[in-house]
Amino acid sequence: MKFDISAEIEFNVEFYDVDSMQIVWHGNYIKYFEKARCALLDKIGYNYNHMRESGWIFPLTSVSVKYINSLQFLERVRARAILTEYENCLKIKYELYNAETGQLCTKGESTQMAVEIASGESFMVCPEIFISRVEALVKAGGE
Numbered sequence: 001m002k003f004d005i006s007a008e009i010e011f012n013v014e015f016y017d018v019d020s021m022q023i024v025w026h027g028n029y030i031k032y033f034e035k036a037r038c039a040l041l042d043k044i045g046y047n048y049n050h051m052r053e054s055g056w057i058f059p060l061t062s063v064s065v066k067y068i069n070s071l072q073f074l075e076r077v078r079a080r081a082i083l084t085e086y087e088n089c090l091k092i093k094y095e096l097y098n099a100e101t102g103q104l105c106t107k108g109e110s111t112q113m114a115v116e117i118a119s120g121e122s123f124m125v126c127p128e129i130f131i132s133r134v135e136a137l138v139k140a141g142g143e
Helices: 028-044 048-053 128-139
Strands: 006-012 060-067 076-085 090-098 104-112 114-116
Touching: 006 028, 028 048, 028 060, 028 076, 028 090, 028 104, 028 128, 076 104
Parallel strands: none
Antiparallel strands: 006 076, 060 104, 076 090, 090 104
């Protein structure tokens, strides 16, 4: 099934996210990915609270980051999360832009695996509740 599901958020780079040169410290880009991922999961209707309530958690199994241009103190950031896989795992691509110039600053990807809370067992497929919510959103046109 072809799908195009993404979510975007905007925020300002805060003082506590930068180093002494007023450039975002490299580890904080992962936090920005997480902000965008949470917006995407909310859009799907299956955020971290829904996961736990339905008996599942989705720990990260990998994350990659490509730093292209630095983000700096007080810059406005547009963070985009794009769902690329949802049947076997949760895979998301990320793009961080300077919201004012449109310049791509950072991109990355994360993979999360479904783990059943009760058994602690990892699964090579996502739970049906998650798949059905993604497919309902796809049928609705990704809105």
